Amino acid sequence: xxxxxxxxxxxxxxxxxxxxxxxxxxxxxxxxxxxxxxxxxxxxxxxxxxxxxxxxxxxxxxxxxxxxxxxxxxxxxxxxxxxxxxxxxxxxxxxxxxxxxxxxxxxxxxxxxxxxxxxxxxxxxxxxxxxxxxxxxxxxxxxxxxxxxxxxxxxxxxxxxxxxxxxxxxxxxxxxxxxxxxxxxxxxxxxxxxxxxxxxxxxxxxxxxxxxxxxxxxxxxxxxxxxxxxxxxxxxxxxxxxxxxxxxx
Numbered sequence: 232x233x234x235x236x237x238x239x240x241x242x243x244x245x246x247x248x249x250x251x252x253x254x255x256x257x258x259x260x261x262x263x264x265x266x267x268x269x270x271x272x273x274x275x276x277x278x279x280x281x282x283x284x285x286x287x288x289x290x291x292x293x294x295x296x297x298x299x300x301x302x303x304x305x306x307x308x309x310x311x312x313x314x315x316x317x318x319x320x321x322x323x324x325x326x327x328x329x330x331x332x333x334x335x336x337x338x339x340x341x342x343x344x345x346x347x348x349x350x351x352x353x354x355x356x357x358x359x360x361x362x363x364x365x366x367x368x369x370x371x372x373x374x375x376x377x378x379x380x381x382x383x384x385x386x387x388x389x390x391x392x393x394x395x396x397x398x399x400x401x402x403x404x405x406x407x408x409x410x411x412x413x414x415x416x417x418x419x420x421x422x423x424x425x426x427x428x429x430x431x432x433x434x435x436x437x438x439x440x441x442x443x444x445x446x447x448x449x450x451x452x453x454x455x456x457x458x459x460x461x462x463x464x465x466x467x468x469x470x471x472x473x474x475x476x477x478x479x480x
Contacts, residue, residue, distance in 0.1 A: 244302065247302050248295075251295040251301075252277070255296070256340055266291055267445075267448060322337060323405060324378065324379070327379060348406065350404050351405050351407060351429050352404070353402045353403070354425040355425075356398050356425050357423050358393060358421055369418075370389065370421065371386070373417055376416075377413050378402050378413060398438045415449055424446050428443040
């Protein structure tokens with residue numbers, strides 16, 4: 232009697248997306264930030280309620296470092312005797328040592344294969360607000376966490392923005408997923424960010440180039456206050472409720 236054949240489980244498209252996302256150490260929210268959609272959209276893909284279009288599938292393949300043949304058809308790439316690629320060991324975003332699949336500082340999912348394709352630079356075009364001490368401390372912390380920029384250089388960049396109004400090159404030689412990861416985690420209520428193609432030219436030439444990519448949706452979840460008109464509306468509503476209650480007495 233021959234040995235029992237090994238049972239092969241064939242995954243569906245939605246299951247393959249979920250499987251590769253989890254293997255990359257990403258949450259649904261993180262994958263959504265990398266490809267420019269909400270967590271709810273990723274959840275619908277993985278539950279089979281929706282199917283990404285062709286352009287979105289290309290972005291998902293890049294974000295998960297998976298082949299289109301595998302995600303669409305379930306065809307595993309041939310090994311050709313190649314060994315498992317080594318992790319790069321350095322986070323492309325903040326430049327820190329990262330021995331696992333996710334950077335322990337900025338949270339970027341470390342690619343398991345060399346990143347290929349077009350490279351990009353992230354520019355800060357201008358600042359919307361004048362900084363006070365508390366705000367500058369928060370900005371320095373963000374620039375250090377997500378870009379690996381020390382406080383000294385962060386102060387230099389921000390002084391250049393405020394005093395001279397000229398753009399500064401924040402980071403360059405980044406993949407599309409890395410540049411959008413950084414842009415998604417910086418405070419856009421303070422910065423106007425621009426992503427341009429990086430062809431290896433001097434910084435001064437980058438400042439003259441047109442936008443190449445739109446930043447991914449912001450991943451920041453800061454609580455916002457009601458604001459002036461929100462407060463006025465809340466007061467008016469409270470008075471109306473009070474008048475209605477008094478009318479019963």
